[in-house]
Amino acid sequence: MSEIILNLPVWVQDFVEDSAGTFPAIEDRMRFVIELSRQNIEHKTGGPFGAGIFEQKNGRLVAAGVNLVESSNCSIAHAEIMAIAFAQKTLGNYNMGAEKGAVFELVTSTEPCVMCLGAVCWSGVKAVVCGARDEDARRIGFDEGPKPQNWVQALAGRGISVVQDVLREQADEVLTEYYERGGLIYNPVR
Amino acid sequence: MSEIILNLPVWVQDFVEDSAGTFPAIEDRMRFVIELSRQNIEHKTGGPFGAGIFEQKNGRLVAAGVNLVESSNCSIAHAEIMAIAFAQKTLGNYNMGAEKGAVFELVTSTEPCVMCLGAVCWSGVKAVVCGARDEDARRIGFDEGPKPQNWVQALAGRGISVVQDVLREQADEVLTEYYERGGLIYNPVR
Numbered sequence: 001m002s003e004i005i006l007n008l009p010v011w012v013q014d015f016v017e018d019s020a021g022t023f024p025a026i027e028d029r030m031r032f033v034i035e036l037s038r039q040n041i042e043h044k045t046g047g048p049f050g051a052g053i054f055e056q057k058n059g060r061l062v063a064a065g066v067n068l069v070e071s072s073n074c075s076i077a078h079a080e081i082m083a084i085a086f087a088q089k090t091l092g093n094y095n096m097g098a099e100k101g102a103v104f105e106l107v108t109s110t111e112p113c114v115m116c117l118g119a120v121c122w123s124g125v126k127a128v129v130c131g132a133r134d135e136d137a138r139r140i141g142f143d144e145g146p147k148p149q150n151w152v153q154a155l156a157g158r159g160i161s162v163v164q165d166v167l168r169e170q171a172d173e174v175l176t177e178y179y180e181r182g183g184l185i186y187n188p189v190r
Numbered sequence: 191m192s193e194i195i196l197n198l199p200v201w202v203q204d205f206v207e208d209s210a211g212t213f214p215a216i217e218d219r220m221r222f223v224i225e226l227s228r229q230n231i232e233h234k235t236g237g238p239f240g241a242g243i244f245e246q247k248n249g250r251l252v253a254a255g256v257n258l259v260e261s262s263n264c265s266i267a268h269a270e271i272m273a274i275a276f277a278q279k280t281l282g283n284y285n286m287g288a289e290k291g292a293v294f295e296l297v298t299s300t301e302p303c304v305m306c307l308g309a310v311c312w313s314g315v316k317a318v319v320c321g322a323r324d325e326d327a328r329r330i331g332f333d334e335g336p337k338p339q340n341w342v343q344a345l346a347g348r349g350i351s352v353v354q355d356v357l358r359e360q361a362d363e364v365l366t367e368y369y370e371r372g373g374l375i376y377n378p379v380r
Contacts, residue, residue, distance in 0.1 A: 002197060002198050002203050003195055003196065003197045003198070004194075004195070004196040004272075004275045004276065004279060005193055005194070005195050006193065006194040006196075007192060007193045008192050008193070013192050069284050069312075070284065072284075073278055073279065073282060073283065073284045074275050074278050074279070074284055075274065075278060075284045075285065075309070075312040075313050075314070076266070076271055076274060076275050076309055076312075077284075081266055082194075084265065084266060085194045085264050085266050086194065088263055088264050088265060089194060089263065089264070092263060093263065094259050094260065094262075094263045094264055094265045094267075094376070095265065095376070095378045096378075097378045098378075113308055113312075114304060114307060114308035114311065115305055115306075115307075115308025115309045115311070115312060116305075116308070117304060117305075117308070117335075117336070118303055118304035118305025118306070118307070118308055118335045118336075119265070119266055119305045121304065121305070121333070121335045121336070121378070122259075122265040122266075122303075122305060122335075122376075122378060123265050123378070124265070124378040143311070145307075145308045145311045145312075146307070146308075146311070146338050146341060146344035146345075146348075147338070148336050148337070148338050151336060154336035155336075158336075186284070186285070186312075188285045188286075188287045188288075188311070188312060188313070188314040
């Protein structure tokens with residue numbers, strides 16, 4: 001009752017350990033998080049979403065996350081939230097923007113929902129790189145929530161850059177695959 | 191590295207155990223979460239924010255939360271997030287809206303930031319009760335993030351009711367007290 005424990009599945013730990021560890025190009029980073037999203041549905045550990053925190057200048061992977069809402073019984077456990085929480089634990093700082101000489105980037109297989117948009121603001125990351133768009137997630141029944149229309153500009157106004165549509169098609173393919181397999185589309189409003 | 195552990199401080203557990211456990215009136219519930227916010231600054235365990243999940247019909251306390259950003263080194267650990275995660279753990283369900291015959295309510299000492307607004311949407315709670323307003327938090331330097339202007343209507347459109355200004359002055363007093371004591375105003379953008 002007095003503690004919340006959020007575990008990354010063992011396969012994520014193995015996948016991270018077996019990876020290059022450093023992903024110089026933005027497409028390399030996106031390919032990595034899309035593969036997380038794909039494996040998350042293969043392993044049936046959650047929804048079709050993957051994310052990672054990378055050091056921007058060299059592409060060093062700091063932390064990975066996948067959607068664990070069902071398996072952890074916690075609606076907070078989106079991929080981006082997991083990646084941010086693990087990165088802050090690894091860095092020993094609740095503000096990744098406070099690290100001298102390092103800029104951290106969130107790479108996510110689908111654009112953040114409103115909760116994760118807020119989490120980005122408080123995390124200290126200075127860049128967000130997105131694969132699939134909100135409308136790709138909505139097309140298969142997911143809900144991104146009451147996000148401000150101008151969320152990209154809102155982040156820019158806070159010194160957080162956004163890059164959209166990196167390998168969007170490949171990211172979207174995983175969403176479609178999840179839908180076609182009959183994966184749970186978690187949506188408390190319906 | 192492979193798990194995130196978020197602990198409620200021992201004083202919160204004691205405070206919950208020593209409480210009535212059931213809070214029939216909305217003001218009773220608010221008084222409880224304001225007292226959490228006040229004790230959180232007394233105990234120096236985090237920012238001036240408290241929250242709780244209650245069963246709406248009878249006021250039974252399901253879970254309590256306080257802001258633990260600093261003490262847990264995790265920017266996700268807002269009071270509302272902690273309360274939601276603990277309630278879902280207690281209920282054994284990531285969707286509090288799926289519980290037959292029970293409606294759950296989030297009571298929070300200050301209106302939710304954009305991250306917690308999103309977390310509300312995915313939690314399955316059907317009501318949000320707020321003490322201090324966004325502008326009260328902003329006045330002492332906190333940032334509520336890029337929330338949609340019409341967030342109350344946006345939640346209503348999702349079947350989530352919002353009650354504002356319950357004991358607002360008392361809730362705001364704790365914000366002011368925190369500011370006057372020189373409490374950390376965490377804001378990664380500045």
